[in-house]
Amino acid sequence: MFGTEQTPITFLARETLVRPCRFGMAWATWPEYFTGYSYMINYRRVFLRNMSAMTGGLVLTACGGGSGDDAATSAASNSTNGVAKSAASSRSSSSGPSPDGTTIPSATSIIDKSGIVWTVVGGVVYQNGVPASSTSNVSLLLWYGGLIFQVGTGGQFYAWNTIGAWYGCSDPRVAVASTPGTFYGMNGHYDYTFTPAQIVSMLKALSCTIYRVGCVNAEPQLTAVKNIAQALQTAGLKTFALIDAGMYDTNGKLYTSESIAYSQGYSNGAAVAATLMPYGVTMYECGNELTRDSSIIVNSAYAGNKPSDFNNTNWPIMRGLMRGMIAGVKSVQPTAKCAINFTVVDIAAADCLWNGMQPDGSRGYPVINWDITTWHNYQVYGDIFDIGTDGAGPGINLPVYCKARYGVPFMLSEWNANPEDTETVRASYVTEQLGEFYQARNTDNIQSVMLYELDSGDDTYGVVTNAAVPIQPTYNALQSFADANAD
Numbered sequence: 001m002f003g004t005e006q007t008p009i010t011f012l013a014r015e016t017l018v019r020p021c022r023f024g025m026a027w028a029t030w031p032e033y034f035t036g037y038s039y040m041i042n043y044r045r046v047f048l049r050n051m052s053a054m055t056g057g058l059v060l061t062a063c064g065g066g067s068g069d070d071a072a073t074s075a076a077s078n079s080t081n082g083v084a085k086s087a088a089s090s091r092s093s094s095s096g097p098s099p100d101g102t103t104i105p106s107a108t109s110i111i112d113k114s115g116i117v118w119t120v121v122g123g124v125v126y127q128n129g130v131p132a133s134s135t136s137n138v139s140l141l142l143w144y145g146g147l148i149f150q151v152g153t154g155g156q157f158y159a160w161n162t163i164g165a166w167y168g169c170s171d172p173r174v175a176v177a178s179t180p181g182t183f184y185g186m187n188g189h190y191d192y193t194f195t196p197a198q199i200v201s202m203l204k205a206l207s208c209t210i211y212r213v214g215c216v217n218a219e220p221q222l223t224a225v226k227n228i229a230q231a232l233q234t235a236g237l238k239t240f241a242l243i244d245a246g247m248y249d250t251n252g253k254l255y256t257s258e259s260i261a262y263s264q265g266y267s268n269g270a271a272v273a274a275t276l277m278p279y280g281v282t283m284y285e286c287g288n289e290l291t292r293d294s295s296i297i298v299n300s301a302y303a304g305n306k307p308s309d310f311n312n313t314n315w316p317i318m319r320g321l322m323r324g325m326i327a328g329v330k331s332v333q334p335t336a337k338c339a340i341n342f343t344v345v346d347i348a349a350a351d352c353l354w355n356g357m358q359p360d361g362s363r364g365y366p367v368i369n370w371d372i373t374t375w376h377n378y379q380v381y382g383d384i385f386d387i388g389t390d391g392a393g394p395g396i397n398l399p400v401y402c403k404a405r406y407g408v409p410f411m412l413s414e415w416n417a418n419p420e421d422t423e424t425v426r427a428s429y430v431t432e433q434l435g436e437f438y439q440a441r442n443t444d445n446i447q448s449v450m451l452y453e454l455d456s457g458d459d460t461y462g463v464v465t466n467a468a469v470p471i472q473p474t475y476n477a478l479q480s481f482a483d484a485n486a487d
Contacts, residue, residue: 097143097394101173104141113146113394125150133165144172145397146386149404159404167351169404176403176445182238183441183487185210185450186463187414190224192455193466196231202454202464203237206475207482212413212450214242214288217271225272229279240413240450242285243272243325247293247317254295258320265324266331273332285339285374285413286325290318291349303388304346307359315358322353322368339372341413344381345388347401354406372447373402376414379421379429384412385436399444409447412437416452419460427477434481451478 098110110118116127120141125132135150142149148160149172158166186208188199203211213228215221229239245268247255255261265286273284291297291304295314302309326338342350352359356367375398377384386395399410417429430451437449456462463475470476 100144102143110141110143110148112143112148118143118148120150132160135166142173145400146394147172147396147401157404159401161351167355167405170407172400172404175443177442178409178445178447180487182210182240182448183438183446184208184482185212185240185411185413185448187212187450187453188228188455189213189453190215190221190228194455194468196228198468199228199454200231200235200237202468203232204235206463206479207487208237209487210238210240210448210450212240212242212285214244214285215272216243216245217268222272222275226275226279229276229281233280238283239276239279239281240283240285240411240448241272241276241281242288242413243268243329244288245269245321245325247290247295247314247321254314255317255321258316261317261320262324262327265321265326266328267324269325269328270332271328273329273336277333277336282333282335283337283339283372284325284329285341285372286322286329286370287318287341289341289343289376290322291342291346292344293318304342304344305348307348307352307361310349310352310359312359315352316365319353319366319368323366326368326370337371339374339411339413340368340370341374341376343376343414345398347398350402351405370406370408372409372411373406374411374413375402376452377412378415379417383436384415385440397444399440399446403444409445411448411450412446413448413450414452415449416461423459423471423474427473430474430477431481434478434485438481438485 353368
């Protein structure tokens with residue numbers, strides 16, 4: 001989360017924000033190098049209340065079309081189309097979705113969560129008897145994780161999106177196990193009053209082996225995070241470094257070009273990596289919820305599953321900043337792993353960046369292929385394994401989609417219940433979610449789940465008070481699960 005609640009920001013004058021929230025660089029009103037947390041909790045509450053109005057499930061969309069060799073253009077004949085319509089009409093949408101994992105063949109049709117009947121006739125894919133974009137030589141149609149996939153005779157898989165395109169991917173059914181050692185994680189902040197030694201002690205008590213903490217190329221942030229990383233390295237723990245650069249200059253103005261944003265990102269990435277590399281830091285998250293910045297998301301209540309959810313004009317600024325941070329890190333530390341962060345259901349944003357596209361569908365722009373996919377998932381967004389989006393559409397398994405599309409490890413770098421929940425409700429949610437995450441870690445390459453957060457300064461998110469006293473029963477829920485389920 002860390003300061004992504006744009007809605008309340010639109011009602012505040014820039015000069016009224018004397019101290020921004022911790023990890024607040026995604027907020028449009030703050031200069032790049034400011035971080036703190038005075039305003040964090042109230043804004044998050046408002047943002048989550050707004051998000052709670054966004055119910056239902058996902059009809060997956062993404063940015064533009066494009067077929068591979070086995071999904072080339074094909075004109076179906078009228079007679080073939082008639083066969084497809086006949087097959088589609090043979091099953092009623094009232095029968096509900098097909099079982100997960102259904103394929104054609106051996107089934108003759110698939111019903112998705114929207115009641116659409118999918119068929120394959122003569123190697124062409126049909127939706128309710130109408131060709132599903134341009135396909136040919138399709139040998140298999142798969143319903144998996146709330147998504148439709150097809151594979152041609154050449155063996156390449158493609159994932160369907162509802163704007164009429166097939167995106168290349170891997171077989172989503174193939175289990176990909178995560179690397180042990182960083183599954184249980186925690187969020188924190190550079191300006192905690194805890195000493196690095198105290199942070200280490202609290203992490204160990206909770207069996208957390210990775211700690212997410214952010215900074216930019218500015219003091220006192222950089223030195224504070226360096227000291228934390230040094231203490232973690234000595235204790236055999238890992239630092240997940242958030243490079244918390246934003247898209248605004250010191251006057252709070254949006255950068256005016258992709259090249260300027262790139263330069264700012266590069267300088268931050270290089271400086272942070274140079275400072276932290278000696279202390280065992282190998283993973284860097286390049287930006288925090290930038291897709292939710294008010295200059296990028298058209299409406300903060302939008303889920304991010306449609307390209308039109310994002311501002312086409314300002315998109316290059318975000319892309320430039322992300323590209324710059326990755327390039328800066330790798331100029332200093334070529335083997336480092338760089339993550340790009342998304343939240344809610346920002347699949348359209350991820351696909352645009354991965355494919356080098358603008359939200360308007362135009363192509364040929366710089367591609368961002370990250371090493372780790374990171375996501376933020378709070379209770380109000382919905383279950384990450386069946387997550388919904390704008391309107392009342394069906395849900396999808398987000399880690400499955402990311403595994404198949406991007407082929408890199410998946411991390412939840414922030415997750416928690418709603419801020420207004422009681423600790424009893426929060427403890428139950430933590431236990432339930434950890435059970436789901438743990439089960440999927442060896443099938444969907446879920447590398448780490450980092451709870452937000454160690455100390456929130458109040459009773460909304462933290463598991464300890466600012467006096468390091470455990471907040472119960474949430475603390476015990478986290479500790480007990482980790483003790484009973486080894487990484």
